[in-house]
Amino acid sequence: MDIFLQQIINGLVLGSIYALVALGYTMVYGILGLINFAHGDIVMVGALVTLTVTQALAGSGLPAPVILLIAACCAVAVCVLLGVSIERVAYRPLRRAPRLAPLITAIGISILLQYSAALIWGKQYLSMPELIKPDYFAVSGAQFTGLQAFIFLLACAVMAGLLWFIKASRIGQAMRATEQNPDVAGLMGVDTNRIISFTFLLGSAVGALAGVMVVLYYGLGHYFMGFMLGMKAFTAAVLGGIGSVPGAMLGGMLLGLIESLASGYIGDLTGGVLGSNYRDIFAFLVLILVLVLRPSGLMGQHTSERA
Amino acid sequence: MNRRALSSPRLRWLAYLAIAALMLALPFAVDAFLGRAWVRIIDVALLFIMLALGLNIVVGYAGLLDLGYIAFFAVGAYSYALLASPQFGIHGSFLLLLPLGALVAGVFGILLGAPTLRLRGDYLAIVTLGFGEIIRIFLNNLNRPLNITNGPQGITLIDPLQFGGMALSKSYAVGGLTIAPVHSYYFVFLACALLAIIISLRLEDSRIGRAWVAIREDEIAASAMGINTRNIKLLAFAMGATFGGISGGLFASFQGFISPESFTLLDSVMVLCMVVLGGMGNVGGVVLGAILLTALPEALRYAGPLQQAWLGAVYIDPSDLRMLLFGLALVLMMLFRPAGLWPSSTRRREFAVEDEAAGEERANA
Numbered sequence: 001m002d003i004f005l006q007q008i009i010n011g012l013v014l015g016s017i018y019a020l021v022a023l024g025y026t027m028v029y030g031i032l033g034l035i036n037f038a039h040g041d042i043v044m045v046g047a048l049v050t051l052t053v054t055q056a057l058a059g060s061g062l063p064a065p066v067i068l069l070i071a072a073c074c075a076v077a078v079c080v081l082l083g084v085s086i087e088r089v090a091y092r093p094l095r096r097a098p099r100l101a102p103l104i105t106a107i108g109i110s111i112l113l114q115y116s117a118a119l120i121w122g123k124q125y126l127s128m129p130e131l132i133k134p135d136y137f138a139v140s141g142a143q144f145t146g147l148q149a150f151i152f153l154l155a156c157a158v159m160a161g162l163l164w165f166i167k168a169s170r171i172g173q174a175m176r177a178t179e180q181n182p183d184v185a186g187l188m189g190v191d192t193n194r195i196i197s198f199t200f201l202l203g204s205a206v207g208a209l210a211g212v213m214v215v216l217y218y219g220l221g222h223y224f225m226g227f228m229l230g231m232k233a234f235t236a237a238v239l240g241g242i243g244s245v246p247g248a249m250l251g252g253m254l255l256g257l258i259e260s261l262a263s264g265y266i267g268d269l270t271g272g273v274l275g276s277n278y279r280d281i282f283a284f285l286v287l288i289l290v291l292v293l294r295p296s297g298l299m300g301q302h303t304s305e306r307a
Numbered sequence: 308m309n310r311r312a313l314s315s316p317r318l319r320w321l322a323y324l325a326i327a328a329l330m331l332a333l334p335f336a337v338d339a340f341l342g343r344a345w346v347r348i349i350d351v352a353l354l355f356i357m358l359a360l361g362l363n364i365v366v367g368y369a370g371l372l373d374l375g376y377i378a379f380f381a382v383g384a385y386s387y388a389l390l391a392s393p394q395f396g397i398h399g400s401f402l403l404l405l406p407l408g409a410l411v412a413g414v415f416g417i418l419l420g421a422p423t424l425r426l427r428g429d430y431l432a433i434v435t436l437g438f439g440e441i442i443r444i445f446l447n448n449l450n451r452p453l454n455i456t457n458g459p460q461g462i463t464l465i466d467p468l469q470f471g472g473m474a475l476s477k478s479y480a481v482g483g484l485t486i487a488p489v490h491s492y493y494f495v496f497l498a499c500a501l502l503a504i505i506i507s508l509r510l511e512d513s514r515i516g517r518a519w520v521a522i523r524e525d526e527i528a529a530s531a532m533g534i535n536t537r538n539i540k541l542l543a544f545a546m547g548a549t550f551g552g553i554s555g556g557l558f559a560s561f562q563g564f565i566s567p568e569s570f571t572l573l574d575s576v577m578v579l580c581m582v583v584l585g586g587m588g589n590v591g592g593v594v595l596g597a598i599l600l601t602a603l604p605e606a607l608r609y610a611g612p613l614q615q616a617w618l619g620a621v622y623i624d625p626s627d628l629r630m631l632l633f634g635l636a637l638v639l640m641m642l643f644r645p646a647g648l649w650p651s652s653t654r655r656r657e658f659a660v661e662d663e664a665a666g667e668e669r670a671n672a
Contacts, residue, residue: 111630
């Protein structure tokens with residue numbers, strides 16, 4: 001029972017990170033119908049910026065929360081700049097092009113980001129200096145760290161804020177209008193180009209926060225880390241129903257749970273034939289299953305063209 | 308060469324003969340002038356031509372973006388390697404194993420395609436990408452509890468191709484000419500690549516080929532015209548996978564060694580780059596793309612020493628530089644020349660119309 005609870009806790013923490021990244025995919029997809037392949041790599045840049053800033057400030061004697069705050073601000077700033085300029089330079093000119101074109105561009109951008117990061121940060125794994133001593137809390141046989149709780153709560157707060165923002169604010173309303181029909185939204189006085197830029201800004205900022213969480217949680221960063229993370233977050237977005245913001249959150253949490261439970265039990269279930277080195281497969285299996293059985297996801301609207 | 312000069316049949320045959328003679332002499336000339344390493348590069352380029360032509364059927368003709376194409380190459384390579392190496396002590400003949408590899412790859416293509424082909428293009432891209440990763444993860448981990456693929460170490464001592472009693476891994480002297488393994492493989496690969504080119508060209512104008520193009524342009528209209536879109540798309544997938552499977556088998560026999568390292572996402576992307584850069588849907592363009600992108604990394608190998616000489620240190624690792632250039636090329640091509648370096652005529656028309664429509668819209672806005 002304690003293993004089960006432990007995997008649930010790990011799954012929720014992992015899932016909240018997936019959910020934050022998935023938001024970036026789902027918002028852009030909702031508005032542009034584009035899979036922003038480069039989003040995972042934007043998260044990677046956020047993570048590596050956080051690492052660099054923390055490493056630089058680790059010896060400065062500042063208290064740990066201040067260092068983290070500065071690092072997170074830097075990460076968000078860099079990612080927002082990156083995300084918005086990518087949209088402006090690479091995606092906007094292709095808005096009316098055949099479908100394949102922006103997708104191929106996105107793959108190109110993703111490769112560019114990865115290898116630029118390899119140039120800047122090198123190809124080795126970078127490790128995070130230990131800022132906070134881990135403190136353990138026990139819950140009926142399982143334990144979690146303060147860091148895990150912090151990540152989970154922060155992610156929940158960000159998601160709640162985002163939901164409120166999209167539902168209640170003027171810009172959020174404009175975003176939803178653009179998503180439903182960009183042309184009509186334009187007629188109603190919405191500057192759709194600005195809204196699309198803003199969507200990328202929001203997605204990249206949330207992605208940067210996810211990057212901060214990843215390095216905090218794993219303590220490691222790598223130029224290629226965005227690929228797997230991006231794939232899994234995309235899976236989460238599809239699982240929840242791509243284009244749906246609450247769906248992405250639900251999908252992220254679910255995927256985190258599925259992955260940690262599956263990799264925790266696969267050894268026992270298969271009698272040791274398959275081990276936890278297969279953990280990366282689950283996300284893809286979930287993706288394929290969802291696409292086959294329910295392409296519109298758990299919370300997506302069913303449209304025949306999307307299926 | 309313009310068309311009129313080639314209109315007389317005799318001249319055309321002369322031209323074909325000249326090209327054939329050139330092709331036959333090419334490996335020996337390259338060997339003499341540039342060294343044997345470049346003959347090997349030409350061999351690899353021929354392999355990639357086959358591979359890219361296979362992907363071109365899926366992406367170029369049928370318009371289905373496949374980002375896990377290298378998986379079929381891997382399936383072909385492993386099915387050859389497992390049945391023609393000391394791994395299981397089986398040494399099958401390539402005459403049996405190459406078609407078998409193609410068949411297995413084709414079956415994998417259908418297995419992947421059947422559940423996913425009703426998805427729209429960009430979903431398909433992600434699923435195929437996931438499929439490619441799954442295959443690689445399995446190849447990497449299937450060394451225990453039962454050792455099938457030998458895991459990350461890969462499979463060594465794979466049998467070379469054998470014609471009668473002649474193994475292509477040995478050198479032979481014919482007249483005054485030494486035929487090294489790279490030369491004999493060149494001729495095998497050339498034959499296969501030519502076959503692939505002919506099949507592609509014939510497919511392009513066939514009933515099936517036109518059905519693919521129809522699906523690419525508008526799937527709903529195509530199915531209204533009576534095309535069984537699911538079967539025709541499955542056929543594209545299986546056919547592309549078959550090409551991949553055969554080139555995989557040839558690759559395994561040529562290298563004598565394979566490991567999961569050779570079948571990463573980046574390899575899929577590289578084959579995709581060949582198709583996109585050359586010109587999706589145009590056989591000539593794809594061949595050009597494959598040759599360019601095989602030669603480019605080799606040429607970039609000189610970039611390391613050049614940096615050392617000019618700047619005093621190697622700032623950018625040549626293989627990273629290659630990836631940076633690939634990424635940049637994909638982005639720039641889509642922005643400025645979306646139909647590729649050598650586009651097919653339909654594609655060119657299509658993109659030109661798109662441009663006009665976009666221009667009008669801008670003017671009206």
